[in-house]
Amino acid sequence: MHIPDNYLSPSTCAVMGAAMLPVWGLAIRHVKQEISKAKLPLLGIGAAFSFLVMMFNVPLPGGTTGHAVGGTLIAVLLGPWSAALAVSVALLIQALLFGDGGILAFGANCFNMAFVLPFVGCYMYKLIAGKAAGSGKGRDYAALALGSYSGINVAALCAAVEFGIQPALFHDAAGQPLYCPYPLPVSIPAMLIPHLLVAGVVEALFTVAIVAFLRRVEPAAGVHAAEIKTKPIFILMAVLIALTPLGLLASGTAWGEWGADEIGAVESGGRALGYVPSGMEHGFDFRALMPDYSVNGLPDAVGYILSAVAGAAILVIVFKLIALAKQDRTGRAPAV
Amino acid sequence: MSSFDAPEWLRHSDSYSPGADADRFISKSIRAFLRVLSGLERRPEPKGRTPQPALFLTADFILLLLISLTQSRGFLFLAATIELVIISAQRPAAIAESLKAGAVAAVFTVVIFLPSAFWGAFSDWGSFLRVPFKVFLCAAAAALVPATLDWPRISLGLSSLHIPDIFILVLDLSVKYIYLLGQLALEMLYALRLRSVGRNSGKTATLGAVAGSLFLKSREASVETYEAMECRGFSGSYHSRRHWRPAAMDFAASAFIIGIIAAYIFFRGRS
Numbered sequence: 001m002h003i004p005d006n007y008l009s010p011s012t013c014a015v016m017g018a019a020m021l022p023v024w025g026l027a028i029r030h031v032k033q034e035i036s037k038a039k040l041p042l043l044g045i046g047a048a049f050s051f052l053v054m055m056f057n058v059p060l061p062g063g064t065t066g067h068a069v070g071g072t073l074i075a076v077l078l079g080p081w082s083a084a085l086a087v088s089v090a091l092l093i094q095a096l097l098f099g100d101g102g103i104l105a106f107g108a109n110c111f112n113m114a115f116v117l118p119f120v121g122c123y124m125y126k127l128i129a130g131k132a133a134g135s136g137k138g139r140d141y142a143a144l145a146l147g148s149y150s151g152i153n154v155a156a157l158c159a160a161v162e163f164g165i166q167p168a169l170f171h172d173a174a175g176q177p178l179y180c181p182y183p184l185p186v187s188i189p190a191m192l193i194p195h196l197l198v199a200g201v202v203e204a205l206f207t208v209a210i211v212a213f214l215r216r217v218e219p220a221a222g223v224h225a226a227e228i229k230t231k232p233i234f235i236l237m238a239v240l241i242a243l244t245p246l247g248l249l250a251s252g253t254a255w256g257e258w259g260a261d262e263i264g265a266v267e268s269g270g271r272a273l274g275y276v277p278s279g280m281e282h283g284f285d286f287r288a289l290m291p292d293y294s295v296n297g298l299p300d301a302v303g304y305i306l307s308a309v310a311g312a313a314i315l316v317i318v319f320k321l322i323a324l325a326k327q328d329r330t331g332r333a334p335a336v
Numbered sequence: 337m338s339s340f341d342a343p344e345w346l347r348h349s350d351s352y353s354p355g356a357d358a359d360r361f362i363s364k365s366i367r368a369f370l371r372v373l374s375g376l377e378r379r380p381e382p383k384g385r386t387p388q389p390a391l392f393l394t395a396d397f398i399l400l401l402l403i404s405l406t407q408s409r410g411f412l413f414l415a416a417t418i419e420l421v422i423i424s425a426q427r428p429a430a431i432a433e434s435l436k437a438g439a440v441a442a443v444f445t446v447v448i449f450l451p452s453a454f455w456g457a458f459s460d461w462g463s464f465l466r467v468p469f470k471v472f473l474c475a476a477a478a479a480l481v482p483a484t485l486d487w488p489r490i491s492l493g494l495s496s497l498h499i500p501d502i503f504i505l506v507l508d509l510s511v512k513y514i515y516l517l518g519q520l521a522l523e524m525l526y527a528l529r530l531r532s533v534g535r536n537s538g539k540t541a542t543l544g545a546v547a548g549s550l551f552l553k554s555r556e557a558s559v560e561t562y563e564a565m566e567c568r569g570f571s572g573s574y575h576s577r578r579h580w581r582p583a584a585m586d587f588a589a590s591a592f593i594i595g596i597i598a599a600y601i602f603f604r605g606r607s
Contacts, residue, residue, distance in 0.1 A: 004441055005474040006467055010404045028502065040502075041561035044509025045554045051514050052521055055372060056547055057364035059540055067368070077551060089503075089510050096490065097482045097511075098375055099437045099475060103400055167457070172407065176463045181452035209544025210551065217545075218552060 001069070001152075001159050001195075002094065003109055005102030007180045008162055009170040016162070017107025023084060023115050030081035046082060047089035050074045054090070058202045068199075068206040071113060071155070072121025072148035076211065080122045087114035108162055112155045121151025136215050144211055145204040152203045153195050160184075160191035354534035361543070362529050369522045375482070376515050386484050387589035388582075389493025395589050396481055400474050402600045409462075411603035415596065416473055422592075423476065430483035438476030445471045487511050501573045513557060521550050 008016075031043065053070030075083035088110045094100040101109045125133070125147030132139040164184030167177040182190065386392055403415050423434050445468040458464040481490065487508075495504050524546045532539055565571075 004445070004471060005400060005478070006404050006470040007445075010401060013404075040505070041509055041565070042555065042558040044506040045513045045517075045558040045561070047506060047510035048513035048517050049551055049554045051510065052369075052372075052517055052550060053547060055365060055368040055518075055521070056543060057361045057368060058543065059361040085506065089506050092507065093510060093514070095478070097487075098372070099441070099479050099482075102474065103397065103478050104404055104474075172463070174459060174463075176458050177452070177467075178407065179467060181449055181457045181467075206544065206547070209541060210548045213545045213548035214551065217548065 001109075001113060001156060001191075001199075002091075002101035003105040003112075003159060003162070005104045007102070007166075008105055008108055009166060009179050010104060012162060012166070012169075012179075013102075013104045013106075013108055016105075016111045020088075020107045020110050020115065023111075024088065027081045027084040030079075031085060034079060034081070042078070043082060043085055044089070046074065046078050046086040047093075050083070050086045051090035051093060053206075054094075056206065058206050068203045069113060069117060069152055069155075070203070070206065071117035072125065072144075072151040072203070073207045073210055075118035075122035075151075076125060076144065076147075076207075077214075080118050083118035083122070084114050087118060108159075112158045112162075116158050117151045117155040119151075120154045121147045123147075124150045141208050141212065145208050148207040149200040149204040153192065153200050156191045156195035156199070157188065160188045163187040163191070359529060359532060359539065362525055362539070365543075366522065366525050366529075369518050369525070372514065373518050373522070376487070376511065376518075385585065386489075387585040388496070389485055389489045390496040391586055391589040391593075392485065393481065393490070393493045393497065395593050396477055398593055399477050399596060402596060403470055403473050403477075406600060406603065408603040408605075411600055412466075412469065412473075414599055414603070416469075418592070418596070419473055419477055423480065426480070426484060430480070433483045434476045434479040437479035438472040441475035442468045442472035509561065513554065516557070517550055517554055520553060521546060524549065 050070055053073065054067055057067050069087075071083060071087055074086055078086065091101060091109050091114060092106065095103055095106050095109070125143045127143075128146055129135075129140050129143035133143070134140065161184065163180045163182060164187035166180040167183050170178045172178060180187070387395070399415065399419065403412065406412055406415070423431055426434070446465075449464065449467060452458070453464050485493070491504050491508055494507070495501070528539065528542055528546065
């Protein structure tokens with residue numbers, strides 16, 4: 001998920017970096033409030049830990065291995081704001097010293113892996129675990145697994161959207177992509193399928209294994225992600241739902257707006273003007289695989305919002321049903 | 337001297353042959369840790385051969401930004417030429433490191449972009465290879481920083497760029513502890529492998545225990561670090577406002593920054 005330089009346009013990188021500035025600012029403020037001065041070194045050492053977590057290769061069925069990101073784990077162990085700082089620092093060291101992830105794309109990588117991943121993972125954990133958070137019961141571990149699984153997948157989705165808007169927003173006058181060439185219908189399945197099938201499983205296994213170990217060895221290790229309120233997650237969900245048609249609007253207006261100021265480049269470039277890549281229309285048709293998020297007789301944007309609302313509702317229903325099933329089981333048969 | 341009577345069971349050789357067991361994930365983890373540790377142990381350029389860290393970082397960042405922004409082939413080739421000249425002036429190990437980083441990233445990009453070329457997203461090879469070429473230049477330029485500067489100089493550079501102290505403290509502590517905790521994790525992984533004779537079905541679960549121990553160890557370390565900081569009267573703020581006399585390399589780096597921006601403006605709008 002480490003985006004290298006030149007896969008995203010510099011302006012996308014600037015926007016993502018600007019989006020991270022208030023997050024970093026808030027994170028420092030929260031950490032200063034929550035963490036006493038005595039625990040300041042914990043930030044650096046937490047960053048070292050989160051860096052090293054990415055080095056562990058976890059065996060997968062079928063003989064392959066994968067490595068975890070550990071964002072949800074850090075968020076549950078240290079709190080989401082500390083996780084945002086720790087993972088950002090880990091990512092900076094990776095970009096500066098090891099060339100993993102671009103320098104310009106640092107903001108985008110932080111947005112996905114240091115902000116979206118730990119927050120989604122941690123809130124999801126809190127939401128599903130409810131009062132069972134930190135209890136060490138089955139529901140608690142299921143919540144951890146689902147939280148870390150959804151955290152990494154939502155982060156992958158964000159990366160996919162960042163890739164996918166590139167060809168629509170940044171192309172030369174001949175319509176040829178300047179950065180990542182894959183539009184949303186390709187980038188989203190390409191990023192999400194491996195994360196849903198492999199990386200998410202690794203993340204969930206690893207998170208649960210470490211937390212289970214810590215609870216067994218040192219129950220006072222503070223593995224409960226206290227002070228997390230679940231209200232912001234609902235606000236965030238509402239904002240995300242409202243923002244879903246953004247990609248649609250962007251791709252709708254971009255061609256007209258961006259074509260005009262790049263005409264100069266056409267005349268001097270002088271090749272392939274008006275070229276329509278027929279392969280794009282007759283190649284793989286991902287719309288056959290992906291449901292078309294439009295509803296008959298409604299504008300596309302409304303269709304998008306409706307699909308997003310429906311998707312969110314389905315998720316809430318599924319989680320509530322899981323919670324209910326867990327409650328029933330623990331109600332009938334006390335914990336073994 | 338009477339000969340020592342060894343017990344019966346000690347006299348014949350064992351015929352125990354351990355069953356095959358897969359531990360590829362341990363080897364892969366060990367390799368990943370070794371990569372990190374050896375990456376942090378790099379030997380940097382001697383002082384005087386590189387410009388001031390802050391200038392170096394600024395020049396590198398501007399080069400990356402302009403390469404990424406440009407749509408002019410002329411500027412791209414100019415930037416590539418200058419970059420090759422800079423790389424060629426480094427010591428051989430740094431050259432290899434920088435070129436390898438660029439080549440790996442470029443090959444990866446070509447593989448990723450190939451399907452789009454078959455779709456016809458690009459009309460000619462020139463525009464198809466534009467992004468991989470830019471990726472090569474950027475990755476090679478970025479790899480020059482760790483290949484020529486050691487960590488203390490990078491953090492000095494960041495502090496003269498007015499990055500807040502808390503960030504630099506956190507960065508400094510992280511790098512040191514990545515090394516210390518990395519060695520610890522490596523030792524635990526070696527122990528895990530050595531002690532898994534024959535089939536060990538609990539190995540996978542032990543990986544969680546290794547990482548968990550690492551977390552407990554890191555918490556302990558943070559308490560100890562704070563106590564050590566307090567004992568030495570270190571509050572976490574850095575004072576590195578030393579006066580420096582600009583050397584020849586600093587003038588070269590400044591000239592490079594001005595020149596590359598001028599070239600970018602000159603080539604803007606040209607093909």
